[in-house]
Amino acid sequence: MAEPVRILAAGSLRHALPDIAAAFEETTGIPVSLSLGPAGLLRERIEAGDPFDLFASANMAHPRHLVSIGLAKEAICFARNRLVILARAGLGLTMENLVTVLSAPSTRIGTSTPGDDPSGDYAFEMFDRLEICHPGLGDALKTRALQLVGGRHTPAGRSAAALIAGGAVDLFLGYASNARLHEKDPDLGIVDIPPEYSPNIEYGLVLRNGAADEAVALRDFLMSDHAEQLLVRHGFESRVGAGP
Structure with missing residues (x-):
C-alpha cells in the first residue's frame, strides 16, 4: 500500500x-x-x-x-471564504446597525487569535477597515475583542456557538463556512459584513x-x-x- x-x-x-x-x-x-x-x-x-x-x-x-x-x-x-458574524439572536444585530452594536461598550466581541490563526487576522483587518471609516472605533474594538480560540494558549475544542451559548461573548467574527452550520439554530443569527469592511x-x-x-x-x-x-x-x- x-x-x-x-x-x-x-x-x-x-x-x-x-x-x-x-x-x-x-x-x-x-x-x-x-x-x-x-x-x-x-x-x-x-x-x-x-x-x-x-x-x-x-x-x-x-x-x-x-x-x-x-x-x-x-x-x-x-x-x-467570507468573514461573517455569528451572534446571539437576542442581540438584534443586522448589517444596518452593525456599527452601532459594535460601538456599544457592553457588546462582548469574540475572535480567533491573530498571528496564530488567520481568522483572527481577518477580524483585525475588519477592525482596521472600520477605523478608516469611523476613527477610534477600530482601535477600540482591537482592545475589547476577546481572543478565545485558535491560539497557542487557548483551550482546544471551543466553538463560537458554544462561547455565545455559554455567555462568554455576544457575537463572534468567523468564517461563513463555519457559521453556516448554525443556520437553523433559533438562538443564533448570521450577519453578513458590509463590503467596505469585509476582508478578502x-x-x-x-x-x-x-x-x-x-x-x-x-x-x-x-x-x-x-x-x-x-x-x-x-x-x-x-x-x-x-x-x-
Whole structure:
C-alpha cells in the first residue's frame, strides 16, 4: 500500500477536506493523512521540521512564507471564504446597525487569535477597515475583542456557538463556512459584513519541495472542479477571481 500523503491544513477545512480526501483516495487509491490546526501554528511546526507533503492555509501569507524560505514551492489559491458574524439572536444585530452594536461598550466581541490563526487576522483587518471609516472605533474594538480560540494558549475544542451559548461573548467574527452550520439554530443569527469592511479571504496551498508524485496528484486534485464543488458544498466560495 502506498504511503499516505501528509497534508497539514487549517482547522476551518475540517469538514470539507475529509470529503475531498475520500474522493481522491477513491479515484486514485492513494491514502491521505490529515492534520488540522490553526494555520499559523501549523506553519511554525513545518519550519521546526514537522514532516508534511502539502500545506493548506486559510491565508496566502503562510504558504508564501514557506516558499520564501525554500521549504515549499508555488503558493496557489485553491478556495475563498467570507468573514461573517455569528451572534446571539437576542442581540438584534443586522448589517444596518452593525456599527452601532459594535460601538456599544457592553457588546462582548469574540475572535480567533491573530498571528496564530488567520481568522483572527481577518477580524483585525475588519477592525482596521472600520477605523478608516469611523476613527477610534477600530482601535477600540482591537482592545475589547476577546481572543478565545485558535491560539497557542487557548483551550482546544471551543466553538463560537458554544462561547455565545455559554455567555462568554455576544457575537463572534468567523468564517461563513463555519457559521453556516448554525443556520437553523433559533438562538443564533448570521450577519453578513458590509463590503467596505469585509476582508478578502483566500486559502493558499503549497507543495513540499521534493514531494512525491502522489502528493503532486493530491495538489492537482485539490485544484480540480470536483474538489471545488465539494468546497462550495461546505460553504466555501469559488477560487475564480482570486488574486495571484
